[in-house]
Amino acid sequence: MRLETRLAQIGTKKETGTGAVSFPVYFSTAYEHRSGGSTGYDYARTANPTRDVLEESIARLEGGDEGFACSSGMAAIHTVMGLFKKGDHFIVSIDLYGGTYRLFQKVLSHYGLSFTFVDLRNPEEVEKALQPNTRGIFIESPTNPLMRVIDLKAICQWAKKQGLCVIADNTFMTPYFQQPLLLGADIVVHSATKYLGGHNDVLAGLIVAKEKELAERIRFVQNSIGATLGPLDSWLLMRGMKTLALRMQKHQQNAQLLADFLARHRLVDKVFYPSLDPAGKKILDEQARGYGGMISFRVKDAGQVPHFLKNLKVIAFTESLGGVESLLTYPATQTHADVPAAIREKTGVCDRLLRLSAGIEHIDDLVSDLDQALEQAAIQTGWK
Numbered sequence: 001m002r003l004e005t006r007l008a009q010i011g012t013k014k015e016t017g018t019g020a021v022s023f024p025v026y027f028s029t030a031y032e033h034r035s036g037g038s039t040g041y042d043y044a045r046t047a048n049p050t051r052d053v054l055e056e057s058i059a060r061l062e063g064g065d066e067g068f069a070c071s072s073g074m075a076a077i078h079t080v081m082g083l084f085k086k087g088d089h090f091i092v093s094i095d096l097y098g099g100t101y102r103l104f105q106k107v108l109s110h111y112g113l114s115f116t117f118v119d120l121r122n123p124e125e126v127e128k129a130l131q132p133n134t135r136g137i138f139i140e141s142p143t144n145p146l147m148r149v150i151d152l153k154a155i156c157q158w159a160k161k162q163g164l165c166v167i168a169d170n171t172f173m174t175p176y177f178q179q180p181l182l183l184g185a186d187i188v189v190h191s192a193t194k195y196l197g198g199h200n201d202v203l204a205g206l207i208v209a210k211e212k213e214l215a216e217r218i219r220f221v222q223n224s225i226g227a228t229l230g231p232l233d234s235w236l237l238m239r240g241m242k243t244l245a246l247r248m249q250k251h252q253q254n255a256q257l258l259a260d261f262l263a264r265h266r267l268v269d270k271v272f273y274p275s276l277d278p279a280g281k282k283i284l285d286e287q288a289r290g291y292g293g294m295i296s297f298r299v300k301d302a303g304q305v306p307h308f309l310k311n312l313k314v315i316a317f318t319e320s321l322g323g324v325e326s327l328l329t330y331p332a333t334q335t336h337a338d339v340p341a342a343i344r345e346k347t348g349v350c351d352r353l354l355r356l357s358a359g360i361e362h363i364d365d366l367v368s369d370l371d372q373a374l375e376q377a378a379i380q381t382g383w384k
């Protein structure tokens with residue numbers, strides 16, 4: 001079955017009793033052992049019928065063996081890190097979601113895990129970061145917020161030789177555009193709060209593991225930690241996912257047009273979108289089915305940023321992404337505020353950088369909103 005079909009039919013034909021097309025929400029936390037034994041459900045932290053359907057769906061969509069639904073993207077990443085132990089070291093993308101950076105550096109480092117942040121596009125840097133106790137690599141591709149494309153296939157091949165576990169955060173691309181497990185990754189994580197949910201109304205995280213043995217270990221950690229997704233949120237997420245294919249096509253179409261518009265704008269210094277970067281485009285043309293709906297851009301003058309943000313009328317100045325509504329984020333003070341300024345400057349997440357999540361609105365409204373907000377900001381700061 002093709003991805004679009006799988007997505008549209010998430011949860012259908014699963015409920016055998018009544019024939020319900022939309023899979024029911026099972027709120028019960030406890031399950032009776034009527035004939036003395038378990039029905040497969042005992043207690044809702046361990047398994048819940050609604051969550052099960054979601055977990056099975058995401059496993060199929062990512063081409064993995066088993067899926068796990070968690071209470072947020074961070075809960076999903078934390079659960080995966082529960083596979084490791086004191087003394088283990090990780091190689092991590094230097095351009096990374098700020099919350100993941102915070103979890104690694106400010107929480108998990110206290111439990112004896114250590115992390116080296118490198119530009120994963122550079123094989124020499126990656127090689128140099130390898131230590132005898134390195135156990136895994138954590139990858140975002142394209143990275144957040146600089147949209148750097150990592151050669152997932154090459155990194156996974158190298159990691160396999162070193163015996164490392166490759167964990168890929170596929171939030172930006174979703175399985176509609178990219179399936180890291182098929183490129184060699186061992187585990188995929190998602191902030192399903194973003195594109196998979198798609199409507200800015202459900203906080204959720206997902207994990208998919210490639211092999212049964214690895215999946216069993218994740219199941220054990222998930223049940224032990226207990227950061228599982230509730231039944232109603234599981235249902236909301238499945239409802240959102242049904243339209244993922246349509247939404248991703250429109251997100252990408254708008255993103256490409258907005259990136260082209262911004263690249264031509266007199267007040268914009270540089271635009272970061274995978275198809276505008278020849279090296280990144282080449283990798284995605286071979287390893288993915290699209291470039292996604294996320295754009296970052298640098299304006300020429302940091303002093304114009306506060307004015308620009310205030311002048312936006314259609315696009316919302318907000319700290320998230322991936323929903324039907326276009327959202328604009330200022331990484332320096334929002335998503336990446338926990339990354340020290342020196343590291344932000346070094347990686348390019350400077351105070352002139354803005355991140356745009358292209359929604360599914362009409363392109364003309366988005367273009368004219370960006371244009372008027374930029375031009376107003378220029379007038380307000382005395383630019384000609």
Ligand SMILES: *Cc1c(COP(=O)(O)O)cnc(C)c1O
Pocket residue numbers: 072073074075097099100140144169171172190191192193194203204205
């Ligand atoms: C938002 C996000 C996360 C964290 O997910 P939550 O659902 O907010 O906990 C992780 N990775 C990426 C790439 C994200 O955008």
